[in-house]
Amino acid sequence: xxxxxxxxxxxxxxxxxxxxxxxxxxxxxxxxxxxxxxxxxxxxxxxxxxxxxxxxxxxxxxxxxxxxxxxxxxxxxxxxxxxxxxxxxxxxxxxxxxxxxxxxxxxxxxxx
Amino acid sequence: xxxxxxxxxxxxxxxxxxxxxxxxxxxxxxxxxxxxxxxxxxxxxxxxxxxxxxxxxxxxxxxxxxxxxxxxxxxxxxxxxxxxxxxxxxxxxxxxxxxxxxxxxxxxxxxx
Numbered sequence: 001x002x003x004x005x006x007x008x009x010x011x012x013x014x015x016x017x018x019x020x021x022x023x024x025x026x027x028x029x030x031x032x033x034x035x036x037x038x039x040x041x042x043x044x045x046x047x048x049x050x051x052x053x054x055x056x057x058x059x060x061x062x063x064x065x066x067x068x069x070x071x072x073x074x075x076x077x078x079x080x081x082x083x084x085x086x087x088x089x090x091x092x093x094x095x096x097x098x099x100x101x102x103x104x105x106x107x108x109x110x111x112x
Numbered sequence: 113x114x115x116x117x118x119x120x121x122x123x124x125x126x127x128x129x130x131x132x133x134x135x136x137x138x139x140x141x142x143x144x145x146x147x148x149x150x151x152x153x154x155x156x157x158x159x160x161x162x163x164x165x166x167x168x169x170x171x172x173x174x175x176x177x178x179x180x181x182x183x184x185x186x187x188x189x190x191x192x193x194x195x196x197x198x199x200x201x202x203x204x205x206x207x208x209x210x211x212x213x214x215x216x217x218x219x220x221x222x223x224x
Contacts, residue, residue: 004155031210042116042199042214043156056211091155098203098210099144099163103155 002026004104006092012110018080021107025073025094033093033101034067034077043091043103049075082111114139118200118215125190125222133185133218135200145183146212147176148199156199190222 005024013019025032030051035043046065048056051072060067064083069075079086089106115138125131137145144163148156160169162178169176173194175186185198197219201212 006155035212040216042201042216043212044214045211048211093155095210099161100158101146101210101212102158103148106153106155108153 004092004094004102006090006104006107008107009105010108010110012112013082015084015111016081018078019082019109020079021077021090021092021109023075023077023092023104025075025092026096026102029094029096029102030072031095031098031101032069032075033095034075035091035093035103037089037091037106039088046077046090079109082109084111087111114202114204114213116200116202116213116215118198118218120218121216122219123221125187125220127191127222127224128189130186130188130190132187133198133220135183135185135215136181137183137200137202139202139204139213141205142202143205144203145178146201146203147174147183147185148201150197150199150217152197159198187220190220192222192224195220195222 032049034046037043046060047067049069067077091106093103095101117136119134144161147159150156160176165180173188177184197217199217201214
């Protein structure tokens with residue numbers, strides 16, 4: 001069964017450093033999402049791509065977060081500089097149709 | 113603003129003891145209501161999408177139902193392997209893209 005691949009699974013970084021997460025969606029899925037999940041809460045959307053275009057980044061803290069999906073396949077989410085409050089799980093998801101959205105295993109970020 | 117409230121926050125059951133989880137929602141024009149299962153440290157696993165009041169879907173020991181204001185996830189004769197956090201999410205009309213708004217989840221523990 002095809003899966004959404006994410007790396008790294010775990011990342012510890014110091015405050016003010018840069019960090020990046022990578023996502024490879026399920027083959028053929030045009031829509032890609034990045035969500036952030038703080039422990040004990042539900043995921044919240046950061047950015048949504050349709051192919052290589054951003055269709056929703058209204059909740060993305062653009063002063064420090066950036067996301068790209070240059071060729072409309074895999075994607076990178078970057079945080080620079082990282083802050084203590086950025087500690088969370090970063091989830092990538094993809095979909096072929098709006099009604100079935102599959103999530104990856106997530107990337108855990110701890111900022112110290 | 114779309115809102116999702118899940119109850120209870122946590123639920124402990126004995127193996128074989130059936131129960132229901134609740135998801136109340138407020139959304140302008142429901143496009144779909146989603147249920148996910150999330151194991152500790154992992155990404156959400158897709159279970160169901162419901163579209164309109166009166167709809168029901170089943171998968172093994174799980175059955176999801178939908179009304180105009182809430183959804184229930186019924187668990188029949190649960191087993192310890194059903195222990196997980198169950199997340200509910202709504203997707204509003206087409207103008208909101210395919211953003212999912214999640215509740216905070218119900219943490220289910222099934223004791224043998």
